[in-house]
Amino acid sequence: MNAEIIAIGSELLTPWRQDTNSLYITEKLNLLGVSVAFKTIVGDRQKHLVEAIRNAVRRTDILVIMGGLGPTEDDLTRESVAEALKIQLKRNPDLIAELYTRFAARRQTITRNNEKQADTLEGAIVLENARGTAPGQMLDTVYGEHRKLIFLLPGPPSELKPMFDEQCMPLLRETLPVRHIATRVLKAAMIGESAADARIAPIYQQFKDVETTILAHLGDIQLNLICGKSIPEAAQARVDELAGRIEEELEELVYSSQGETLEQIVLYYLEMRGATLSVAESCTGGLIAQRLTSISGSSRSFMGGAVVYSNQLKTQFAGVPEDLIERHGAVSREVAVALAEGIRAQCGTTHGVGVTGIAGPGGGSEEKPVGLVYFAVSDAEGTEVLEKRFNGDRNRIRQYASQQALDLVRRRLM
Amino acid sequence: MNAEIIAIGSELLTPWRQDTNSLYITEKLNLLGVSVAFKTIVGDRQKHLVEAIRNAVRRTDILVIMGGLGPTEDDLTRESVAEALKIQLKRNPDLIAELYTRFAARRQTITRNNEKQADTLEGAIVLENARGTAPGQMLDTVYGEHRKLIFLLPGPPSELKPMFDEQCMPLLRETLPVRHIATRVLKAAMIGESAADARIAPIYQQFKDVETTILAHLGDIQLNLICGKSIPEAAQARVDELAGRIEEELEELVYSSQGETLEQIVLYYLEMRGATLSVAESCTGGLIAQRLTSISGSSRSFMGGAVVYSNQLKTQFAGVPEDLIERHGAVSREVAVALAEGIRAQCGTTHGVGVTGIAGPGGGSEEKPVGLVYFAVSDAEGTEVLEKRFNGDRNRIRQYASQQALDLVRRRLM
Numbered sequence: 040m041n042a043e044i045i046a047i048g049s050e051l052l053t054p055w056r057q058d059t060n061s062l063y064i065t066e067k068l069n070l071l072g073v074s075v076a077f078k079t080i081v082g083d084r085q086k087h088l089v090e091a092i093r094n095a096v097r098r099t100d101i102l103v104i105m106g107g108l109g110p111t112e113d114d115l116t117r118e119s120v121a122e123a124l125k126i127q128l129k130r131n132p133d134l135i136a137e138l139y140t141r142f143a144a145r146r147q148t149i150t151r152n153n154e155k156q157a158d159t160l161e162g163a164i165v166l167e168n169a170r171g172t173a174p175g176q177m178l179d180t181v182y183g184e185h186r187k188l189i190f191l192l193p194g195p196p197s198e199l200k201p202m203f204d205e206q207c208m209p210l211l212r213e214t215l216p217v218r219h220i221a222t223r224v225l226k227a228a229m230i231g232e233s234a235a236d237a238r239i240a241p242i243y244q245q246f247k248d249v250e251t252t253i254l255a256h257l258g259d260i261q262l263n264l265i266c267g268k269s270i271p272e273a274a275q276a277r278v279d280e281l282a283g284r285i286e287e288e289l290e291e292l293v294y295s296s297q298g299e300t301l302e303q304i305v306l307y308y309l310e311m312r313g314a315t316l317s318v319a320e321s322c323t324g325g326l327i328a329q330r331l332t333s334i335s336g337s338s339r340s341f342m343g344g345a346v347v348y349s350n351q352l353k354t355q356f357a358g359v360p361e362d363l364i365e366r367h368g369a370v371s372r373e374v375a376v377a378l379a380e381g382i383r384a385q386c387g388t389t390h391g392v393g394v395t396g397i398a399g400p401g402g403g404s405e406e407k408p409v410g411l412v413y414f415a416v417s418d419a420e421g422t423e424v425l426e427k428r429f430n431g432d433r434n435r436i437r438q439y440a441s442q443q444a445l446d447l448v449r450r451r452l453m
Numbered sequence: 454m455n456a457e458i459i460a461i462g463s464e465l466l467t468p469w470r471q472d473t474n475s476l477y478i479t480e481k482l483n484l485l486g487v488s489v490a491f492k493t494i495v496g497d498r499q500k501h502l503v504e505a506i507r508n509a510v511r512r513t514d515i516l517v518i519m520g521g522l523g524p525t526e527d528d529l530t531r532e533s534v535a536e537a538l539k540i541q542l543k544r545n546p547d548l549i550a551e552l553y554t555r556f557a558a559r560r561q562t563i564t565r566n567n568e569k570q571a572d573t574l575e576g577a578i579v580l581e582n583a584r585g586t587a588p589g590q591m592l593d594t595v596y597g598e599h600r601k602l603i604f605l606l607p608g609p610p611s612e613l614k615p616m617f618d619e620q621c622m623p624l625l626r627e628t629l630p631v632r633h634i635a636t637r638v639l640k641a642a643m644i645g646e647s648a649a650d651a652r653i654a655p656i657y658q659q660f661k662d663v664e665t666t667i668l669a670h671l672g673d674i675q676l677n678l679i680c681g682k683s684i685p686e687a688a689q690a691r692v693d694e695l696a697g698r699i700e701e702e703l704e705e706l707v708y709s710s711q712g713e714t715l716e717q718i719v720l721y722y723l724e725m726r727g728a729t730l731s732v733a734e735s736c737t738g739g740l741i742a743q744r745l746t747s748i749s750g751s752s753r754s755f756m757g758g759a760v761v762y763s764n765q766l767k768t769q770f771a772g773v774p775e776d777l778i779e780r781h782g783a784v785s786r787e788v789a790v791a792l793a794e795g796i797r798a799q800c801g802t803t804h805g806v807g808v809t810g811i812a813g814p815g816g817g818s819e820e821k822p823v824g825l826v827y828f829a830v831s832d833a834e835g836t837e838v839l840e841k842r843f844n845g846d847r848n849r850i851r852q853y854a855s856q857q858a859l860d861l862v863r864r865r866l867m
Contacts, residue, residue, distance in 0.1 A: 050666075054477070054480035054483065059471070066468035069467075077495055078465075079492070080493075090512060252464070254469050254470065324743055324745070324746025324751075325734075325739030325741070325742030325746060326746075328742075329742075329743045332740075332762060333738070335812075335815065337738075338763065342763040342765070343763055345770060346759070347757050348746060348757035349752065349757055385769065386765075387765070398749075400749055437747070
């Protein structure tokens with residue numbers, strides 16, 4: 040079974056706005072064994088809408104239409120589905136009554152245009168919308184001798200998501216052949232997409248019944264494993280087996296086997312070991328601290344640290360000797376070590392991290408080019424230092440550096 | 454003239470990946486007076502591709518196809534355009550020679566499948582790709598008695614964007630009727646979307662020839678003004694006039710009239726005044742420092758600071774007296790002031806910022822609920838303090854708080 044998602048709204052055709060609902064709907068459909076074959080984004084023009092709906096219903100089994108259900112003249116989804124499929128649209132007296140009750144409860148007067156939200160396609164099931172005025176609809180119909188399921192959903196994510204979860208998913212489960220989907224998400228740090236693929240492709244290619252997707256983003260690799268079977272245990276066993284084989288191959292590169300983020304894993308390890316962490320960041324400028332503190336509860340093991348952008352602050356906050364900076368330069372192995380050891384001492388934490396590098400675009404030299412970053416992690420047993428060269432622009436270098444720093448701490452705690 | 458953008462790639466139909474190239478292309482097309490009527494996202498299946506291309510060429514004048522130009526079996530764009538439009542595909546000997554030269558220079562052996570990247574649609578102009586192996590193509594053709602411009606572009610943004618700017622835009626400018634588009638981007642901080650709209654709608658509604666779009670994101674409002682005329686000065690005069698009227702209405706809420714970010718503006722003001730800044734962040738956990746240091750050259754006026762997540766570090770790095778924290782609590786007006794004054798003194802900067810609050814989801818109380826944040830900015834003339842209550846989740850509260858802190862510094866420097 041395949042699906043098409045149509046996102047409606049002229050604002051989705053500007054340079055500034057993008058449909059994101061479809062990602063959510065895709066995830067849910069995939070869990071039912073339905074894949075998305077097309078996505079179409081179309082503006083608020085009935086002619087274009089009718090065209091998009093006709094194409095979709097010809098080529099896919101399930102059609103999810105999002106947006107255009109409100110009360111304004113621009114809301115044309117109901118009319119367009121009716122025209123495209125030659126189905127009658129009828130004003131539903133129960134929905135009219137509900138609308139009036141809702142407006143009365145809010146002490147608002149209702150304008151005539153609101154009544155069109157009660158128009159229902161003949162044969163459609165009404166999907167209640169507790170969070171907005173526009174109800175959704177589901178139509179189970181036949182088009183060109185094939186059965187088609189058509190959903191009309193409101194555009195706002197806060198209305199669409201609960202409606203899809205609470206009403207569409209049960210309807211789809213009843214309708215579609217039973218198929219149990221098991222998923223696993225593995226994550227690995229600081230390995231390239233092609234290097235990871237070269238190592239694991241020979242493994243996942245043996246699991247033809249598991250769909251494996253590799254996503255790479257700034258030093259982070261995510262492996263999505265998905266398997267559908269008629270027996271739930273069988274699906275789970277297959278993804279678990281493949282996950283185990285991949286973990287064996289990639290060993291300590293894998294930091295998460297249940298989809299957690301790298302910062303979550305670092306905080307988890309710290310807490311498990313009763314350890315605490317502080318950071319002294321130069322080129323990452325607060326990015327490492329920001330990632331760690333984005334996690335709720337991080338204050339239990341992350342104490343804070345310093346953004347030592349200037350040389351003076353490297354001395355001030357992390358006790359890096361001035362002459363060390365003078366001798367080796369601010370971007371050096373020695374200063375990274377001094378930052379890690381110094382911040383650890385100043386903050387009284389079990390672990391300290393120091394990062395210094397050149398994020399660019401300026402500030403590079405032949406000897407110390409843009410992208411050169413030194414990392415150090417220090418604990419009671421000593422200090423470990425690492426030199427890396429990253430490619431790309433300022434943002435990319437900083438992101439990679441923060442990823443590398445967190446991964447260094449993770450490995451130290453392993 | 455209208456356009457359709459087709460993004461190709463099965464990964465764009467998963468829950469994890471999304472086409473973003475189309476936003477860039479849309480911006481550029483809009484500058485030529487071309488609006489995007491449809492966007493279609495389709496996987497790597499020739500049947501689906503042919504279907505999408507046939508629909509697009511029927512309903513729009515300009516067709517931008519992105520992705521599917523590489524050497525693998527999944528790269529089917531060339532073949533699909535040829536099939537959809539019944540155009541011959543010919544292996545281009547010049548491109549073959551170029552491919553071999555390129556691989557030889559890298560000391561790599563070329564595999565046979567690479568050669569398909571030299572297949573060119575009959576009548577197409579080849580678009581060079583200095584950043585990758587797959588060249589693009591542009592076809593100026595007639596379909597159903599209408600002229601159609603069809604672009605085949607590589608998927609990676611680093612290849613697509615320069616190819617579009619350097620080669621497609623000049624070709625489009627030559628081809629399309631002359632129309633001059635003037636744009637302005639105004640930005641305002643810490644005002645809601647509906648509050649901003651209520652104040653400026655009566656103004657922009659008088660400018661029917663200027664398209665005004667309001668975008669709101671975490672305490673940031675962006676107003677996009679766009680106007681197309683046959684005379685460039687006329688278009689520019691209209692957007693400038695409207696921009697001036699909006700600035701008059703919103704006054705000091707507007708921080709940027711040429712699209713700069715808030716962090717850029719803060720750094721610009723600091724530099725203009727010969728001032729320097731340090732920050733002591735508690736609940737924002739490095740986010741303010743990270744935003745400032747994301748800007749190249751920020752080291753000229755941003756010195757750094759401390760992430761004082763624990764109470765001990767508030768004392769250690771910003772000299773906040775222990776008994777002050779005990780008396781008023783870490784989240785208090787008094788501690789915000791002490792953080793700002795302390796970090797300023799410790800770092801020897803002209804300006805210091807202190808932020809302390811409750812980002813949640815835990816840690817709130819009736820007296821000090823989640824979302825309560827205190828801000829202080831200190832300089833030679835004194836210290837200013839601000840109390841705010843933000844709604845939403847941890848991420849939203851932190852983002853709003855970082856925005857508010859930067860805006861407080863901007864206003865202090867004005």
